[in-house]
Amino acid sequence: MDENTKAHWLQHVPFEGLGKIMSYLSHNDVQITSTKLFEGEPLPELDDFDILVVMGGPMSISDEAEYPWLKEEKALVKAAIEAGKKVLGVCLGAQIIAEVLGAKVYKNPLKEIGWFEIRPTDECLETPYKEAFGRPLKAFHWHSDTYDIPEGAVNLCESSATKNQAFLYKDNALGLQFHIEMSTQGIDAILQNCSNEIDGSEFTQNPKMIKQLIKNSIACNMRLFALLDVFFGKGEYIAEEYRN
Numbered sequence: 001m002d003e004n005t006k007a008h009w010l011q012h013v014p015f016e017g018l019g020k021i022m023s024y025l026s027h028n029d030v031q032i033t034s035t036k037l038f039e040g041e042p043l044p045e046l047d048d049f050d051i052l053v054v055m056g057g058p059m060s061i062s063d064e065a066e067y068p069w070l071k072e073e074k075a076l077v078k079a080a081i082e083a084g085k086k087v088l089g090v091c092l093g094a095q096i097i098a099e100v101l102g103a104k105v106y107k108n109p110l111k112e113i114g115w116f117e118i119r120p121t122d123e124c125l126e127t128p129y130k131e132a133f134g135r136p137l138k139a140f141h142w143h144s145d146t147y148d149i150p151e152g153a154v155n156l157c158e159s160s161a162t163k164n165q166a167f168l169y170k171d172n173a174l175g176l177q178f179h180i181e182m183s184t185q186g187i188d189a190i191l192q193n194c195s196n197e198i199d200g201s202e203f204t205q206n207p208k209m210i211k212q213l214i215k216n217s218i219a220c221n222m223r224l225f226a227l228l229d230v231f232f233g234k235g236e237y238i239a240e241e242y243r244n
Helices: 020-027 069-082 092-100 184-197 207-212 216-231
Strands: 006-011 031-036 051-054 086-090 105-120 137-147 153-159 166-169 173-176
Touching (some): 020 216, 051 069, 069 092, 092 137, 092 166, 092 173, 105 207, 137 184
Parallel strands (some): 006 031, 086 173
Antiparallel strands (some): 105 137, 105 153, 166 173
16 A cells, blocks of 8 residues: 555444544555545545445444435445455445345344454464454444355454454455444444443443443554554554554
């Protein structure tokens, strides 16, 4: 990546942004543009970007009647993957990638909200992604849906509540169900907008506990930078440079 690399990201709601992914891309001098889908902004053409980042949101991938832009968004994601672009999806974004690759997306038996450990799968430990996921990590979660791993993809992570937490497809499409990109401000924003989804079930934490554990975001952000170095093929990772 260099100053000629172009990244475009898709935003579904005002309170879920790129988080520390923005810091990573900016540090690497990548040109960054975006589409605010909730404001009706147009999607880019394939030639407009090298990297596509699809972020989260409280809607379901099946809510096309309420959010008609979902249909065009899915078509763009599918076309970008087929064109060999680097495509990264977080939470809803990962579910969209899974669906366009032919996998089923559905309600998870257990809602997962708060700080819960993710662990590498045996498959993960046979890939370069063991550099980012080789050790357990207490990651931030906010989801009630899950997905099957697409055919031909590698299952990278799991948690006690959710079997499929991350996957890689053909080295150019990466889906993350959890959030390791969020800063403390991002976590505060989702708490302010979505706390009504916390129902006291087994794998949901109340806002007080989430805030008490918010220091975990530092370790999560460091893992994010290591992960993106692997995904983008940089082959190096200087954690201290990304702290601010």
